[in-house]
Amino acid sequence: xxxxxxxxxxxxxxxxxxxxxxxxxxxxxxxxxxxxxxxxxxxxxxxxxxxxxxxxxxxxxxxxxxxxxxxxxxxxxxxxxxxxxxxxxxxxxxxxxxxxxxxxxxxxxxxxxxxxxxxxxxxxxxxxxxxxxxxxxxxxxxxxxxxxxxxxxxxxxxxxxxxxxxxxxxxxxxxxxxxxxxxxxxxxxxxxxxxxxxxxxxxxxxxxxxxxxxxxxxxxxxxxxxxxxxxxxxxxxxxxxxxxxxxxxxxxxxxxxxxxxxxxxxxxxxxxxxxxxxxxxxxxxxxxxxxxxxxxxxxxxxxxxxxxxxxxxxxxxxxxxxxxxxxxxxxxxxxxxxxxxxxxxxxxxxxxxxxxxxxxxxxxxxxxxxxxxxxxxxxxxxxxxxxxxxxxxxxxxxxxxxxxxxxxxxxxxxxxxxxxxxxxxxxxxxxxxxxxxxxxxxxxxxxxxxxxxxxxxxxxxxxxxxxxxxxxxxxxxxxxxxxxxxxxxxxxxxxxxxxxxxxxxxxxxx
Numbered sequence: 001x002x003x004x005x006x007x008x009x010x011x012x013x014x015x016x017x018x019x020x021x022x023x024x025x026x027x028x029x030x031x032x033x034x035x036x037x038x039x040x041x042x043x044x045x046x047x048x049x050x051x052x053x054x055x056x057x058x059x060x061x062x063x064x065x066x067x068x069x070x071x072x073x074x075x076x077x078x079x080x081x082x083x084x085x086x087x088x089x090x091x092x093x094x095x096x097x098x099x100x101x102x103x104x105x106x107x108x109x110x111x112x113x114x115x116x117x118x119x120x121x122x123x124x125x126x127x128x129x130x131x132x133x134x135x136x137x138x139x140x141x142x143x144x145x146x147x148x149x150x151x152x153x154x155x156x157x158x159x160x161x162x163x164x165x166x167x168x169x170x171x172x173x174x175x176x177x178x179x180x181x182x183x184x185x186x187x188x189x190x191x192x193x194x195x196x197x198x199x200x201x202x203x204x205x206x207x208x209x210x211x212x213x214x215x216x217x218x219x220x221x222x223x224x225x226x227x228x229x230x231x232x233x234x235x236x237x238x239x240x241x242x243x244x245x246x247x248x249x250x251x252x253x254x255x256x257x258x259x260x261x262x263x264x265x266x267x268x269x270x271x272x273x274x275x276x277x278x279x280x281x282x283x284x285x286x287x288x289x290x291x292x293x294x295x296x297x298x299x300x301x302x303x304x305x306x307x308x309x310x311x312x313x314x315x316x317x318x319x320x321x322x323x324x325x326x327x328x329x330x331x332x333x334x335x336x337x338x339x340x341x342x343x344x345x346x347x348x349x350x351x352x353x354x355x356x357x358x359x360x361x362x363x364x365x366x367x368x369x370x371x372x373x374x375x376x377x378x379x380x381x382x383x384x385x386x387x388x389x390x391x392x393x394x395x396x397x398x399x400x401x402x403x404x405x406x407x408x409x410x411x412x413x414x415x416x417x418x419x420x421x422x423x424x425x426x427x428x429x430x431x432x433x434x435x436x437x438x439x440x441x442x443x444x445x446x447x448x449x450x451x452x453x454x455x456x457x458x459x460x461x462x463x464x465x466x467x468x469x470x471x472x473x474x475x476x477x478x479x480x481x482x483x484x485x486x487x488x489x490x491x492x493x494x495x496x497x498x499x500x501x502x503x504x505x506x507x508x509x510x
Contacts, residue, residue: 306345
């Protein structure tokens with residue numbers, strides 16, 4: 001009777017997976033990211049270190065990463081520079097007040113949050129992309145919140161106030177050089193997988209006029225319109241960063257998450273079927289050009305809109321970004337925080353699952369990034385359940401970027417069965433292999449197949465482990481079933497997730 005119930009539950013789960021994914025198999029390669037916002041302590045840390053223990057702060061991050069690992073997330077966008085400050089030690093800017101409660105104060109006992117986060121993410125087979133806000137200098141005009149040694153105090157001519165914040169003036173060459181230096185500190189000193197910008201370039205428009213006319217007079221030669229000059233200022237920064245990042249470490253990806261509308265078709269025949277605010281005009285961010293010029297490796301448009309929403313329809317915008325990716329990756333930014341809103345489109349609790357189905361139907365889209373971490377772990381509208389038990393029920397490797405590197409590493413060899421350890425009624429198999437003599441090896445993918453099944457490395461249901469440990473030479477499989485025969489193979493992966501040919505096949509009976 002118990003066996004029959006177990007079989008029935010297995011069949012029901014399999015049916016649910018097929019139903020959720022529209023009858024299509026889960027992809028072996030997919031970017032499954034989440035933003036962990038630190039500004040204003042949105043996601044982490046839940047509160048700054050004011051009389052608290054840094055160890056507790058670390059444990060909180062571990063718990064967040066554990067929850068995302070269970071969900072099937074394979075990439076973390078960690079906000080490490082929310083407002084010209086730092087969640088890392090090896091740089092030129094001051095510690096963030098969102099980390100320690102007071103700008104410029106180091107965590108106690110001391111630890112390096114970015115270094116810690118990279119280590120913990122990689123333990124879980126997750127990429128870590130350092131999320132940086134390039135131009136936002138302060139989140140408030142209250143002087144007491146800013147250290148006397150902050151860059152806004154030392155170099156006031158580099159900044160302007162707009163609304164209730166201070167911003168770097170993007171039109172100043174010295175500012176662009178400084179921002180490049182700040183970001184290259186991270187690239188050189190940390191084992192990040194990517195550098196990530198969000199949608200904040202020039203500030204979102206308010207009632208005021210941008211106070212940059214003096215900089216335009218000094219540096220705007222050759223531009224008849226100040227708007228074109230502003231866009232060029234951002235372009236110059238993006239191009240310079242791209243060149244510097246890839247020259248330093250070819251495997252570090254550079255991606256940007258722009259506002260969901262580049263331009264509307266009413267303003268530009270190349271634009272999308274939409275009629276909302278555009279990043280091109282409002283933020284002076286020409287994201288289409290950045291992809292076309294090859295300056296970025298992925299574009300991550302923030303499509304926090306439902307299907308059929310007239311100013312910004314999700315489906316129209318997704319198709320537009322996919323068509324205008326110029327061979328680079330497209331990861332769709334999805335607003336999980338909106339899942340419980342009592343608004344058009346969001347009343348349908350299938351809105352987000354349907355968005356995942358839609359993006360998977362487009363071969364030019366390689367995945368999703370969710371805003372934000374807390375919305376996902378809190379399972380708003382049951383969306384985390386949809387990911388964990390349906391869409392992301394099997395592991396996925398991050399998509400390859402052949403334009404950065406397409407050479408596969410050497411394969412592991414001599415896969416063998418070391419021994420069996422019996423624990424009560426269960427067995428645990430220990431596999432061992434020889435590490436490839438290839439410095440490009442970053443980790444391994446371990447596959448298991450039931451007896452009689454074809455060795456199919458493209459089906460993710462056969463993946464039992466993705467490891468980012470290049471020194472790993474053994475694995476203990478604790479999920480085997482008694483009386484079952486299996487075959488195992490192992491592949492090696494490099495930093496860009498190029499995958500080797502498989503090792504020899506190991507047959508084992510339990």
